[in-house]
Amino acid sequence: MEAVAVGSRILPQISVHQNSETLHHHVQLNPSFVNTTKLSVDRCSSSSDTKNSVSGGLSLRLPVQRKGIVGRTHCSAGVCMYPVGAFESHYHSDEEKIGVLLLNLGGPDTLNDVQPFLFNLFADPDIIRLPRLFRFLQRPLAQLISVLRAPKSKEGYASIGGGSPLRKITDEQANALKSALEVKEVSADVYVAMRYWHPFTEEAVRQIKRDRITRLVVLPLYPQYSISTTGSSVRVLQEMFRNDAHLSRLPVAVIQSWYQRQGYIRSMADLIEKELQNFSNPEEVMIFFSAHGVPVSYVENAGDPYRDQIEECIFLIMQELKSRGIGNDHTLAYQSRVGPVQWLKPYTDEVLVDLGQRGVKSLLAVPVSFVSEHIETLEEIDMEYRELALESGIVNWGRVPALNCTPSFITDLAEAVIEALPSAMAISNSDTTTSDNAENGFVAYAVKMVFGSIFAFLLLLSPKLMSAFKSRVL
């Protein structure tokens, strides 16, 4: 697990508490931030199972921090150990009030919410990454793309019952996590912060303030880190915390990614093992991992560790399956691309056709970057990809369900939270005069909106330009 405190400067590398259920992982702490933490640069010795080889691979694959891009931190070599006992009694004291903030993307509750939800998504500079000079076009462009994409999106949401199930499932996960923490004698309030729809991050943070939480763990419900998911949500949190006197003093730990945790890997392997039994010849089934894509530029230019983490995650799941005597073939592809740019390859739809042509007859789809059912599992995989696979010659199709509230998974999340608690720290020297704030002056905003709207208007008026744009972007 990587955890990092929310802050405006280079952040300390936090924090992996080791226990028998956690894959050993390489992290480095900056002692000036966490002086209560005992540091060790040695790799933890562990039992001779998958853990050791995995941690070696992990440390090599972790990205170097590139300033101003991911903008936060990534781990480098070294393992830190917590003097756990030193913290435990504190959590049970009357004055400590623990909060856990779950981050997720959010989804439209009804079909009327689809276009405004899409607007919020495309208005995010971590989703459409315009060069700084063109940032003034972000909102007009978001307006345009959301209006153009809404009909297709609505169709998708209509086919899964008229809205996204993400809010309901995330609330259930929050309740289950609270109970799992209670079982481990940690009393905590669990909050949900969605990036693009209700309950928005702002609503959750307001509640955290109202409840006078004294220590907060931020847990993204994305196993792997991407600039477009965890990165975006954490950036919003950073801005809010930096600009708030109370929040900037609140000790916070952010778990950046947790795909390598043994509890998660085992839970995924359990689901795959169970689902394979539904095939008449389980050993002949191709395990087909499908991850949500991101544009290639995120990985190759902006230093997004997403692809590396997805690959590592799949390696770990397959290793776990092998240790159970399951040695099926497997492959990975990326789904859900949007827009005219290159996305991570290979693309799910192309691979399905290819596999069918190559004579693969049985296929088990495994959504690997999501932990809840949502439109990309229920509509894209279960309907679109299934149909395409069957048309392409696949005969036996199966799909592993999302983890949702699987008890072993929720228990592992609870352990991740407990392990992160000691590393929570405040943003001490908050800097409230960021250049972004300066840019947000009313006059600058008005000028940008006027020019942006003119651009969007011209685009809408030009049928030729419009149809070219539509065919490439949507």
Ligand SMILES: C=CC1=C(C)c2cc3[nH]c(cc4nc(cc5[nH]c(cc1n2)c(C)c5CCC(=O)O)C(CCC(=O)O)=C4C)c(C)c3C=C
């Ligand atoms: C790991 C998960 C996700 C990554 C990475 C991601 C990147 C990403 N997504 C878009 C565009 C869209 N995403 C949409 C919905 C959506 N995406 C994720 C997850 C990841 N996105 C989730 C959980 C959801 C919500 C699903 C729900 O049930 O509501 C949508 C809307 C749906 C649609 O119209 O297809 C869009 C659009 C981009 C551009 C991107 C990376 C840059």
Ligand SMILES: [Fe+2]
């Ligand atoms: Fe997405």
